[in-house]
Amino acid sequence: MRLHSLMGLVEDMDEEKLTWKQKLVRFFNRESVAGVVCSLPFIIGFLAFMVVPMVLSLFYSFTDYSIVASPQWVGLKNYITMFTDDPLFWQSLWVTLLFAVISVPLKLGFALAVALLLQRQTRLTGFYRIAYYLPSILGGSVAVAILWRRMFAQDGVINSVLGLFGINSHFSWLGDPRTAIWTLITLSVWQFGSSMLIFLAALKQIPTELYEAASMDGAGSWRRFKDITMPLLTPTIFFNLIMQMISGFLAFTQCYIITQGKPLNTTLFYMVHMYNTSFTYYQAGYGAAMAWVMLLIVGVFTLLLFATKRFWVYEEKMK
Amino acid sequence: MDTLKSILDSFSYSHQSVMILSLRKGGSALAVCNLFIDKRRQVAKGAKVTFMRRAFAIVASIGFLCSVSACGQSTQTSADGEHLTIAWWGSQDRNDKQAQVDKLFEKENPGVKIDGQFSQYSDYWQKLATGASGDQMPDIIAMDSPYFSQYADNDLLIDLQPYVDAGTLDLSEVSKATVDAGRSEEGNLYAVSSGLNAPALMYDKTLLDSLGITIPKNWTWDDFIDICREVYEASGVKTNAGYYRDVFVLQYLLRGEGKELFKNGQLNVTDESQIEPYFAMFQKGIDEGWHLDPTVFTEISLSAINQDPLIAYSDAAHRSWCNFGWSNSLPSLQSLVTNGDKLALTTWPSSNIKKSNYVHPSMYWAITKNCKNPELAARWIDFYVNNAQANKIMGTDRGVPINNKMYAVIKEGLGESDLTAIEYLRKVVEPNSSTISAPMPEKSSQINSSIMPSVQEEILYKRLDAKQAAEKFISQASAALNR
Structure with a gap:
């Protein structure tokens, strides 16, 4: 599998002969990995500050939750x-x-x-x-x-x-x-x-x-x-x-x-x-x-x- | 180094995807930028713009990653070994004094670092609640009776008895009644009062003297209404009869009749005629014109003591001759007087002062379950209660010191109004009072902060008469307690 690399250095070597450093470079240069890494700030922020709180708040909305005590399920x-x-x-x-x-x-x-x-x-x-x-x-x-x-x-x-x-x-x-x-x-x-x-x-x-x-x-x-x-x-x-x-x-x-x-x-x-x-x-x-x-x-x-x-x-x- | 470079490169490689993300967030910001960049120039300097965007994308992503990882670190607010966070509510005056006490403790205990956090009363409880839900409460917190059961019954506070038994927290000079006020129903000692005070009516003595009005010793609500009327007729100065406030005055009034407002977590009043006289007083006040117009209160921050109608206004229409409060607030009110008038204090009116009145161990200190070094925290409370220098600094800010020996220590060097407040508690209240009511039920905060104030408001805006107000209060308060 030959992958496009920006560095151009590790392109022609065999997979097995690569040092761990070169493997890492190659890993980070995969397009999909780069995409994920770049979007990571957003993904982390979105999960931590949007998805998790929203799911929690949906759960809490069906409970009696006084903040200082743990929530009690009360349905609707x-x-x-x-x-x-x-x-x-x-x-x-x-x-x-x-x-x-x-x-x-x-x-x-x-x-x-x-x-x-x-x-x-x-x-x-x-x-x-x-x-x-x-x-x-x-x-x-x-x-x-x-x-x-x-x-x-x-x-x-x-x-x-x-x-x-x-x-x-x-x-x-x-x-x-x-x-x-x-x-x-x-x-x-x-x-x-x-x-x-x-x-x-x-x-x-x-x-x-x-x-x-x-x-x-x-x-x-x-x-x-x-x-x-x-x-x-x-x-x-x-x-x-x-x-x-x-x-x-x-x-x-x-x-x-x-x-x-x-x-x-x-x-x-x-x-x-x-x-x-x-x-x-x-x-x-x-x-x-x-x-x-x-x-x-x-x-x-x-x-x-x-x-x-x-x-x-x-x-x-x-x- | 190579790895880092490749990461950076891949950042810039797909900078466009990052830009799309930042575009979403900063859509309007970008629109603003575009406004100030001439279009033609933008085309001419296209290369430069791309470079700038690339640089921006990298900086933005790194910054974001750093801020995300920083979030993880800053959660350690609670104490490690030699670090204590202490939270309380109060005015600037109190915060300054408290800071001095904390410095003193740090000096006597080298290596200990104290972080004081203060807010206004209502903000304080909101902050504390979020801290409680996130398991991040400060080590030592100030506690108040309306909230006591909520925190004690949910195991958010630790039992202080072991530290008393071990001698770390010495309460030998504190009266049994005061110590017991910090116990839960099961008898666990969760809190230690930071000072004693009592219900007190602060009033403008200079004004009343100049009008030739004196307040009778055991005065009733009818006497109170008569005086309000006299003051208004003679000077135009109005009355704030504890408007937009909690249920403490109503509780006091009922105690005079030998009744309690709450019992076993429920409202103990079922018949509106029992509480109607209290609301009738407001109705009379607004009908006869001696009560302050409710519009006055829409222009001030109610929890800020420096805006209280007793001291903040000079024109009669905005001014009140009295304030229903607590004895410990006399010194700070007096210090805020600008026209040179002298304030004094007396009991709240009641049909039976002895039954109504009580010594109120207040503003408790409690140690939370999030505290990592409760032993040190207990030592701090002990310092606050028993150290002569600390007591001297605090004076009567949180009330009369609970340590009986400290009274003599702090007496010299106290201001006149501090002494008046102490005299009041020792000579007027203590010999002529009854046991304090049990802490208010867990769900009473809505009654105190919303139901009671809005019922009073509706009377003053003439939307309800006293009877309707009493009915509304009973139905809403019992609903809130059972919700």
């Missing part, structure tokens, strides 16, 4: 309790849905609008791009979450700015059950940077010939946007929509740091409820069951989005 009890006897499950699910359904389209709208503005090349474009991208880097951080709480406090910046316009408000944005969720939605919309960058990249991919041809035919700027930019952007919008929807369902930090679900659980995200159940109430089995239900929900939503794909996402026909 956790799932039954969740759907029949846990008002907070439904409340948090509703809050999360509301959050995702409102904040994601708003965020994408902002991202697209800003991307269109920043598309033009000027001397300061680079600066603006970075400036608008910064919130998404900072946005998930604890510091910004705390800042947000201060801004919307009764004596915070928002009320002071309103005061400048003659509205003397001591309204508690975070304390009122009707507005608290909106402070979190605003925070999420403010972090439109990463979607914006993806939109920018996609805008640059659109061939300028199309615009030139359209102009020649007398299309105005709105027409060019509607009939060229938008259709060619739909695959990117679709991608952003799916990514943002998933991260919307899995939102955690904002609620955990800013509101802790207060007031009256109107800002209690599903993930925070799950986290509290597992680590504060020590019901990790129940928490694991909640995680699997969320996985199903996200899966269903993603499937639904894919099902609508052929109605609105433009795909170039291969010839």
Whole structure:
């Protein structure tokens, strides 16, 4: 068996005459071995941090597991309790849905609008791009979450700015059950940077010939946007929509740091409820069951989005 | 050397597969990079880009492999021979003091290295639980009564009795009641209190004096409500009647009537009329305007003592004249006062103070089953309890020292508020109190951290009246205990 070798030194020798060093070299130069070795970092990481924890969590979801004691098999009890006897499950699910359904389209709208503005090349474009991208880097951080709480406090910046316009408000944005969720939605919309960058990249991919041809035919700027930019952007919008929807369902930090679900659980995200159940109430089995239900929900939503794909996402026909 | 080279070569040989993997992870990062690289330049410098990619792939893979193997090494958090990890919860003040004590122990025991780990109360228990499930708990942990049964009954703590018998851990100067508070139902000694404290209402004495209001000695809940109303009417300052808190106040109230909140792992209250007065107090407070608006609490971190409405606000609408807490927190609250007011403390109100009140051996030290050198850990606890210098450093931070002789030792050099806290425990509580209730049942943490706070919240937001609140509390709490 002659195998291709990059070293070229050991190629012509007989298998038996090789020293162990040369055998090793030859072994590592086999294409299949090299492939496995190169993928090893991923395979190890995937097994250790994805597969094993997921299998374990599936097992735990059928147990009563208080973390400090060993798990007890209880069958479907956790799932039954969740759907029949846990008002907070439904409340948090509703809050999360509301959050995702409102904040994601708003965020994408902002991202697209800003991307269109920043598309033009000027001397300061680079600066603006970075400036608008910064919130998404900072946005998930604890510091910004705390800042947000201060801004919307009764004596915070928002009320002071309103005061400048003659509205003397001591309204508690975070304390009122009707507005608290909106402070979190605003925070999420403010972090439109990463979607914006993806939109920018996609805008640059659109061939300028199309615009030139359209102009020649007398299309105005709105027409060019509607009939060229938008259709060619739909695959990117679709991608952003799916990514943002998933991260919307899995939102955690904002609620955990800013509101802790207060007031009256109107800002209690599903993930925070799950986290509290597992680590504060020590019901990790129940928490694991909640995680699997969320996985199903996200899966269903993603499937639904894919099902609508052929109605609105433009795909170039291969010839 | 050749082998290494061939490995490296094979890395670069199939760098494309690695790139695909890293692409998946860093999809958006790459999109960002592309934005800033002009396309034409990219084509012109194609060769260079390929080289960079190759280099990147190699560095990335090696880095990843190293980080994976590093994971395996860092699991050894627990003690080898001369190394102790100690975890507790607390404020910055406590952490500084604790660090001094640990240094002192290291000095007196050359070769011993102590690693202190601290967090805020709620984070502490989350961290500890994950440590317990991964068999990686610190050697010595701070323990609290609501969690005691959970850890003791699941064999996560070791019995300290052998070390007491061997003389390593000397508890001869500690009262029997205090020692027994650290025993499980079977009588095993799992924890040693790090200080004694008692339920205490901290209040702004300067404010009350200026309004000419005094708190009667054996005051009832009606007296409390009257004072709240008077303070509010005279100054606009409101009341925080233990809002968004655990069940300790309710338990205290029931003790005054000779009842217990929990018995045999179950809720001992079945009739909502028994606990309705407690919730009625909140309802009255919000209806009459003297209770703090619940919105105030959405803007602060409840577990951070420096944001407590008693000391953190200067405007009347956000300020509370009192705080339902524990006697040992007086010094740190006093140190955080900014307007120069003097704080004082008194008992929580009750229909019968003697029945309600109790000395609370608190913030226990326990040694976990993950500890590799329990003998050294026991010696550390002994040092904490019996060493004069250590006691001097800690002062009354975790309460009055459990070692009866240490009281005299630490007395000199203590601040005024420390002395007030000690006097309160020794002169007010000790002679006029009853035995502490049994530790709360294993599944009570949900009641303490979620059910009770949200029921109080719903009253203050006027979604429930006192009767409905009592009903809701009973049904949810018993469900949680039986889940």
